[in-house]
């Protein structure tokens with residue numbers, strides 16, 4: 001049974017961190033999803049690159065529902081992900097790791113839930129309003145923080161992520177507004193990925209890697225190539241961090257994530 005999955009963001013396209021890799025295609029009510037499954041220190045781990053192996057899928061077109069449902073079908077309970085972000089916080093410099101603890105959703109065209117009542121394309125045809133006060137699993141956050149500490153990486157134990165629709169980068173005015181609202185970093189993929197995991201009672205956490213200062217803070221033009229370039233430079237560290245974090249994931253789940261649907265459906 002595969003209990004742990006890694007979702008790779010921009011710059012994290014292959015599971016070179018795993019051994020004995022096989023590929024599985026999982027059919028879901030939202031379409032099929034290809035997942036690579038390998039082992040790390042005897043533990044089976046699933047890996048999927050959210051933009052596809054060749055970064056062919058833009059953030060607003062990712063099939064988040066198939067990805068999360070597919071991992072759930074495999075028996076995954078814990079998801080670690082990476083997110084390349086722009087920083088609004090001068091203390092969070094390019095190359096720094098940020099273990100996200102909060103998010104704000106400014107996306108516009110996405111589909112945000114598995115629970116569409118009668119319209120749901122599966123047998124979960126109920127209404128559900130999950131608690132999302134703390135959108136990230138505390139146990140997975142601790143595993144990431146402990147790993148970053150042990151590896152001596154420059155990291156920030158908390159950070160608020162503003163999720164924008166994209167695929168364009170932000171205007172100066174949008175970053176000014178997001179800063180007033182308390183965002184530390186900005187990206188385009190945490191929503192709905194994080195809440196869909198919560199809706200299936202899976203633990204989810206994301207380590208953000210700052211690739212640039214955000215629009216208006218950076219003096220340079222923002223480019224995706226700069227994002228991918230910095231992620232490539234950090235590739236080895238990201239691999240080490242994820243695998244060290246896997247070692248620190250408790251076998252038993254004592255977090256609230258596993259009971260997310262309790263009370264959410266009004267039953």
Ligand SMILES: O=P(O)(O)O[C@H]1O[C@H](CO)[C@@H](O)[C@H]1O
Pocket residue numbers: 008009010050051058059082083084085166187188189190223224227228
């Ligand atoms: O969040 P990940 O998947 O790391 O990707 C980030 O990198 C892209 C911008 O360069 C956007 O898709 C943004 O969300």
Ligand SMILES: Nc1nc2[nH]cnc2c(=O)[nH]1
Pocket residue numbers: 084085086087164166168169170186187188211212213214215222227
């Ligand atoms: N939205 C957004 N996503 C990013 N990913 C990496 N850098 C950025 C950025 O500046 N803005």
